[in-house]
Amino acid sequence: MIHAGHIYAGPIETWATILTVAATAVAGDVLTAGAMRRIGDLDRIRAKSGLGGAVRAVTSSPMFLLGVLSMAASFFSLLFTLSNVELSLAAPASASLTFLGNAFAAKIFLKENVNRRRWLAALFVCAGVFLLAK
Amino acid sequence: MLTASVGDTLLSHGMTQVGPVTLAHLGLLLHAIRNPWVITGILCLLGFFASYLTALSWADLTFVLPSTAFGYIVVAFLARFWLHEPITPYRWIGILLIVCGVGFVANGPSLTLHEPQHATEEPAPQGGGAVTGGTR
Numbered sequence: 001m002i003h004a005g006h007i008y009a010g011p012i013e014t015w016a017t018i019l020t021v022a023a024t025a026v027a028g029d030v031l032t033a034g035a036m037r038r039i040g041d042l043d044r045i046r047a048k049s050g051l052g053g054a055v056r057a058v059t060s061s062p063m064f065l066l067g068v069l070s071m072a073a074s075f076f077s078l079l080f081t082l083s084n085v086e087l088s089l090a091a092p093a094s095a096s097l098t099f100l101g102n103a104f105a106a107k108i109f110l111k112e113n114v115n116r117r118r119w120l121a122a123l124f125v126c127a128g129v130f131l132l133a134k
Numbered sequence: 135m136l137t138a139s140v141g142d143t144l145l146s147h148g149m150t151q152v153g154p155v156t157l158a159h160l161g162l163l164l165h166a167i168r169n170p171w172v173i174t175g176i177l178c179l180l181g182f183f184a185s186y187l188t189a190l191s192w193a194d195l196t197f198v199l200p201s202t203a204f205g206y207i208v209v210a211f212l213a214r215f216w217l218h219e220p221i222t223p224y225r226w227i228g229i230l231l232i233v234c235g236v237g238f239v240a241n242g243p244s245l246t247l248h249e250p251q252h253a254t255e256e257p258a259p260q261g262g263g264a265v266t267g268g269t270r
Contacts, residue, residue: 029195036190043188058187099199106195113246114196117238121200124235131228132206 017081018090022097024074029098030105031067037110038063092133096126135201137185139208141178143216148172193244200239203232 039045039057046054058064081090103122107114148171152162166172189198207229213219 029199032187033190033195033198036187039191042191099203102199103196110195111246112194112196117241118196118200121235121238122196124231124238125200125203128228128231128235129203129206131224131231132210 014085014089017077017085018093018097021074021078021081021090021094022101024070024077025094025098026101026105028067028070028074029102030109031063031070033106034110035061035064035067087133089133092130095129099126099129135182135185135205136208137178138182138202139205139212141175141182142205142209143212144171144175144178146213147217148175194246197239197244200235204236206232 035058036042039061042054042058045057049057078090078094081094099122103114103119106112148169149166151171152166152169167176186198186202189201210221210225210229214221
């Protein structure tokens with residue numbers, strides 16, 4: 001697609017880059033959430049060991065660091081996507097797919113009880129985010 | 135959620151003062167991080183990340199993520215009334231859908247409590263071996 005002198009990617013490359021953004025974002029969210037679950041309630045850790053203790057507990061977790069790495073990969077793949085795909089498609093599509101992907105991943109990897117209420121929430125937020133870019 | 139929305143708005147306000155950054159003028163990014171609006175925005179986003187991690191330490195990811203989506207609504211209102219950006223009817227409908235989505239999770243429990251290992255041989259009270267705990 002050619003728009004305002006800029007050549008955009010074809011449909012396969014477009015959706016491949018959008019899926020990459022969403023997949024790395026989901027990986028980042030799930031790894032971070034898993035790490036925080038293992039570390040435990042941060043409010044209690046802070047009350048016991050102070051702010052420094054809470055920061056040490058978080059930053060010494062390899063799972064958390066891997067999550068942050070995935071988030072960084074998602075950010076840079078979003079930048080790459082935005083250089084090839086129109087913003088009005090890339091931003092809402094990746095955000096919406098991330099919401100849905102997180103619901104699936106949380107059920108499978110974090111064993112969360114994703115009941116009908118949470119599925120509906122994910123779908124409503126997903127549709128809402130998509131409409132925000134219109 | 136509030137820190138993320140305010141942080142994004144401050145960054146947007148700061149970057150409009152800095153001007154458009156292109157690949158040919160990446161040095162402008164260094165200029166941008168000296169802008170007080172951008173600095174305050176970054177501090178707000180750091181506050182968001184700390185609050186997000188704290189929330190994840192006692193609540194489910196599928197509870198925290200839709201809840202933080204409420205920030206999209208705060209951003210829309212800040213953009214409309216502070217930055218004077220137009221909001222299309224599609225966006226208002228999107229905002230309404232997000233409010234509904236947040237309402238669905240806000241009324242439910244925040245954490246899935248798992249049965250202890252020694253009790254897994256007995257049938258779980260609810261499907262999937264996970265018991266939904268009370269709302270904190």
